[in-house]
Amino acid sequence: MFVRKELQRLRDSIDNLDAALVHLLAERFKCTQEVGRLKAEYQLPPADPAREAAQIRRLRALAEESKLDPVFAERFLNFIIAEVVRHHELIASNHAAAKRD
Amino acid sequence: MFVRKELQRLRDSIDNLDAALVHLLAERFKCTQEVGRLKAEYQLPPADPAREAAQIRRLRALAEESKLDPVFAERFLNFIIAEVVRHHELIASNHAAAKRD
Structure with a gap:
């Protein structure tokens, strides 16, 4: 069946491509x-609005x-950055807790 | 300044990595x-739950x-699939409109 074979290809x-994307995201x-x-x-702030604005401009280009x-590329970057900021906040609070202990 | 240089690196x-990600996403x-x-x-349905479940299992591994x-990998795939299904619905409705005309 042509359509099944084409879909499989x-x-x-x-x-x-997904395997490559996962490995790049891990890096x-x-x-x-x-x-x-x-x-x-x-003690630098977790988010950096100027850096983020430059990244968005570059990724859209x-x-x-x-x-x-480009609208999707921007949404993609925002999706990634939200996760990064979550990680940074976690690292910062673990760091502060380790200092207190 | 060590920290500025390290941040830049x-x-x-x-x-x-972002440039590579954008190019892979485009493909x-x-x-x-x-x-x-x-x-x-x-006339196959735009979404395919069995395929999506297999993709999620594979990407988590x-x-x-x-x-x-793996939780982030699953959210990433869902983010991409939502965009894909949106494209498929658009293609299907354009296809149906072209047939009507």
Whole structure:
């Protein structure tokens, strides 16, 4: 059946891309965890609005270049950043608790 | 200043990873747009719960392997799938409108 075979071919590519996305995201969170530890140690605020605005501008431009919907790219970055800020707050409170103990 | 230099080094890596993520996402949506066109043409439903459940199981396993939070990996996939289903519904309604005209 043509349609089943075609769907399978596309889904195989989607599965490969998803594996790559997961591995890149894992590396990205390793970097942001390190950023979180530095921020906690040097008492810098967990969120950084100027950096976030620059990231959004850059990602929208990259999205246009690669023909991804820039609105979706921005929502994607906000989704990731929300998780990063959650991690940073957790690291900061663990850091403060460790200092108190 | 050590902390500024370290932050910059980490942010440079984050920016590189974000560029790779955007380009992979662009390719992933190319695949799912093709899936959407096939589904519209062969009148298959836009969402596919069995496929989605298998994807979630697989991504959680990949996340554990690469040390990404599996709960976050599942939320990430749901975030992407919501956008894909939105595209599929749009393709299906455009397809139906083109047939009517």
